[in-house]
Amino acid sequence: MWLPDEAFKSVIQNTPLISIDLIVCNGQGEILLGKxxxxxxxxxxxxxxGRVRKNxxxxxxxVRLVKxxxxxxxxxxxTDAKFLGVFEHFYENCVFGKNISTHYIVLAYELIFDFDLIIxxxxxxxxxxxSINLDGKKVHPYSLNYFGFI
Known part of the structure; x- marks a missing residue:
């Protein structure tokens, strides 16, 4: 269940969010990234x-996020993924604008496929x-941190 915007805005203002990051690697060790x-x-x-929902x-x-x-x-x-650890992500903004910061507690999991997913x-x-060629790509530092774990 998704919260109404005002309730979610209050959550972001007052609590950390829990999320799962999927570090998806192909057979060449490249990581899947989305802009x-x-x-x-x-x-x-x-x-x-993405975020873990209440309950x-x-x-x-x-399973939901993989889907x-x-x-x-x-x-x-x-259990099919390799747990890479717990990370914290801090942002000065949020989906509702620049006046509210966002704090994530992130559980990172690595999945390896011997083929490239088409998303x-x-x-x-x-x-x-x-991540064939990162030159010129604006990869977020939090995602770059995962490159050291695979």
Missing amino acids: RANAPAKGYWFVPG ETLDDAF EELGIKSGIAR QVNSQHFEYSY
Whole structure:
């Protein structure tokens, strides 16, 4: 269930959000990145992922995010991924504007496929690409941090 905007705005103002980042690697060790369409991190290349919802188990959130973010409908559980650790992401803005900061507690999981996923653009990302050539790409430092873990 998604919260109404005003309730979600209050949550962002007063609490950290819990999210799962999916560090998706292909057979060449390249990481899947999406160009963010929304704040925070709008305009940056970032790994797929999303928030954990209230009363949603981490296992259920993982399966939902793999489906929503990667288009994989079934067959991948959280136990199939490598847990990379807990990270904190701090942003000076949020989806509602520049006057509210955002704080995420991020659970990062690595998934390795021996092929490249073809991801459909969505409301969160303008386009997707593997990290073949980072030259000229505005990759967010929080996503770059994951490169050291794979």
